[in-house]
Amino acid sequence: MRYYLSGLACFLFPVLVLAATPASSPGKPAAVSPNLKILLSGLTSASPVEQAEAAIKLSRLVPPPPAAIPLLIDCLACDTQVRLTSGAVTSPDQQASATLIKFGSQAVQPLQAALLQAEQPVRKKIALILLRLKDPRSAETMMLFLEDADPQLRAGAASVLGCMGFDRASEKLLLLAGDKNAAVREQVAISLGKLGYRQALPALLALLTDTSPGVRAAAATALGQIGQTEAVPALCEKLTDKEETVRWRVAAALGQLKDSRALPSLVTALSDHHFLVRATAAWSLGLLRDSRATEPLACLLRDKDAEVRLQAVLALSRVGDTRAAGSLIPLLTDRNLGVRRASLRTLRSLTGVSPGTDAGSWYAWWEQNRQRYTFWP
Numbered sequence: 001m002r003y004y005l006s007g008l009a010c011f012l013f014p015v016l017v018l019a020a021t022p023a024s025s026p027g028k029p030a031a032v033s034p035n036l037k038i039l040l041s042g043l044t045s046a047s048p049v050e051q052a053e054a055a056i057k058l059s060r061l062v063p064p065p066p067a068a069i070p071l072l073i074d075c076l077a078c079d080t081q082v083r084l085t086s087g088a089v090t091s092p093d094q095q096a097s098a099t100l101i102k103f104g105s106q107a108v109q110p111l112q113a114a115l116l117q118a119e120q121p122v123r124k125k126i127a128l129i130l131l132r133l134k135d136p137r138s139a140e141t142m143m144l145f146l147e148d149a150d151p152q153l154r155a156g157a158a159s160v161l162g163c164m165g166f167d168r169a170s171e172k173l174l175l176l177a178g179d180k181n182a183a184v185r186e187q188v189a190i191s192l193g194k195l196g197y198r199q200a201l202p203a204l205l206a207l208l209t210d211t212s213p214g215v216r217a218a219a220a221t222a223l224g225q226i227g228q229t230e231a232v233p234a235l236c237e238k239l240t241d242k243e244e245t246v247r248w249r250v251a252a253a254l255g256q257l258k259d260s261r262a263l264p265s266l267v268t269a270l271s272d273h274h275f276l277v278r279a280t281a282a283w284s285l286g287l288l289r290d291s292r293a294t295e296p297l298a299c300l301l302r303d304k305d306a307e308v309r310l311q312a313v314l315a316l317s318r319v320g321d322t323r324a325a326g327s328l329i330p331l332l333t334d335r336n337l338g339v340r341r342a343s344l345r346t347l348r349s350l351t352g353v354s355p356g357t358d359a360g361s362w363y364a365w366w367e368q369n370r371q372r373y374t375f376w377p
Contacts, residue, residue, distance in 0.1 A: 036065055043071040048080040048092050055095035056084075064103045069110045072096040072103075076118075076125045097125060101132050108135045115141065124150060131156040139166045146172050151181035158184060162191025170197040177203040182212040189215060193222025201228050208234055213243040220246060224253030232257055236265040244274040251277060255284025263288055267296045275305040282308065286315030294319055298327040306336040313339060317346040325350050325373050329366055332359040 042054025055075060058068050075096035083089050100107045108130065115126045127145060130138045131153075145157035146169070158176060161169040174197070176188045189207050192200040200222070207219035220238065223231040231253075238250045251269055254262040262284070269281035282300055285293040297319070300312040313331065316324045328350075331343035347362065348354050355365040 036061075036067070040065075040068060040071060043068065043075055043096075048078055049082045049084065051075050051078060051092035052082055052090055052095045053084060055092065055099045059095075059099040059102045064099075064106070066106055069100070069103060069107050070114075072100050073110065073114045073126070076122045079121075093125060097129055100129050104133065105135050105137075108133060108137055112138060112141055124153065127153050128156065131160050134160050134163060136164055136166075139164055139169075142166070143169055143172060146176060151179075151184050154179065155181070155183045155187045158187040158191050162187070162194040165195065167195055167197075170195050170200070173197075174200055174203055177207060182210075182215055185210065186212065186214045186218045189218035189222045193218075193225035196226050198226050198228060200226065201230060205231060205234050208238055213241075213246055216241065216243070216246045217249040220249040220253045224256035227257065229257050229259045229261075232259045232261050236262055239265050239269050244272075244277055247272060247274070248277045248280040251280040251284050255280070255287040258287055260288060260290055263290055263292060267293060270296055270300050275303075275308050278303065279305070279308045279311040282311040282315045286311075286318035289319055291319060291321045294321040294324050298324050301327055301331060306334075306339055309334065309336070309339050310342055313342045313346050317342075317349055320350065322350050323373055326366060326370060329359060329362045332362060 039054045039058050042050045043058075045051055045054070055072060058064070058072070073096070075092045078092040079094075081089060081091050100111065111126050111130055111133075115123060115130070118126055127148075130141060131145075139161065142157040142161050142164075145153045146161075148154055148157070154176065158173055161173065170192065173188050173191055173195075176184055177192075177200070179185050179188065185207060189204060192204065204219045204222050204226070207215050208223070210216050210219065216238070220235060223235060235250050235254050235257075239247055239254075241247050241250065247269070251266060254266060266281045266285050266288070270278055270285075272278050272281070278300065282297060285297060294316065297312050297315050301309055303309050303312065309331065313328065316328070325347060328343045328347050331339055332347075334340050334343065344357060351369075353365065355361040
């Protein structure tokens with residue numbers, strides 16, 4: 001009986017608490033709890049420590065209280081470095097920014113309203129918060145940031161607009177392709193690719209020769225995304241770029257374009273000194289599905305890097321040339337599990353048989369059927 005009453009009390013307690021809580025009248029805001037009042041007052045304190053501590057505690061409330069948003073925005077003006085009771089060094093503006101980001105979409109409209117009246121230091125902080133929130137309602141505001149004097153805001157806005165898929169920004173982004181700041185040019189190229197803006201082809205081809213490796217790599221990726229094969233010759237030339245990041249991005253773009261004119265250049269890239277370029281070139285050759293790539297890919301099966309061997313196996317599977325079967329059998333004993341599994345699947349796919357899962361079974365099959373295939377030792 002004692003346990004029954006204890007369980008009943010646990011069940012009824014939340015109900016009794018709710019019944020004793022006065023309901024707010026329709027159309028009137030709910031009463032602010034005493035604890036919340038203390039936290040809100042901490043945000044207006046003259047002490048930067050109390051402001052930062054209050055912002056941290058507010059970030060833990062679920063759901064976040066809307067009443068705190070304007071006060072947190074006010075705290076963005078204080079950048080005084082302080083040491084908290086926990087020993088951490090921070091500032092009210094840092095903690096207020098983090099909390100506003102946690103508040104999410106409900107902070108967007110108050111932030112946009114504050115942006116119009118804020119002084120430059122606070123304005124930038126508000127802008128950076130809006131960029132982190134990536135709310136579609138702030139897309140028009142992001143468009144204004146594209147013209148900002150601060151390159152960090154221009155680059156951030158270009159990035160966010162691309163992530164949002166905001167097509168209306170395409171023309172403005174194109175105007176920034178010649179921005180003097182490399183970070184801005186890089187983000188512009190990335191976003192133009194995400195938006196699939198085909199009119200950007202000339203600008204992206206120009207960025208493919210940019211002095212910044214990051215810009216060249218971003219331009220290569222974008223050219224692959226917009227899908228215009230006119231870019232193939234220029235991309236093939238950049239497979240010899242001095243930066244490996246650019247080379248593997250170019251190789252990937254050529255795979256996306258699926259133009260057979262890229263085959264000779266991609267085959268040459270299979271000998272690149274960087275494993276990622278070799279692996280990506282193999283992946284792209286698989287997408288071309290051209291049997292002329294079979295022998296070069298089969299030779300790549302002996303590469304020292306497991307990722308390269310794996311991509312070569314997968315590419316041979318896509319090409320579908322049965323002549324590669326004999327080259328795949330040795331990989332059934334590869335030290336890498338992924339390579340072994342992919343090789344077995346590809347062998348079954350190319351030959352249409354399954355004599356077993358071990359190399360011995362396949363070698364026995366090979367001795368009886370090798371006349372139907374060309375084997376590269």
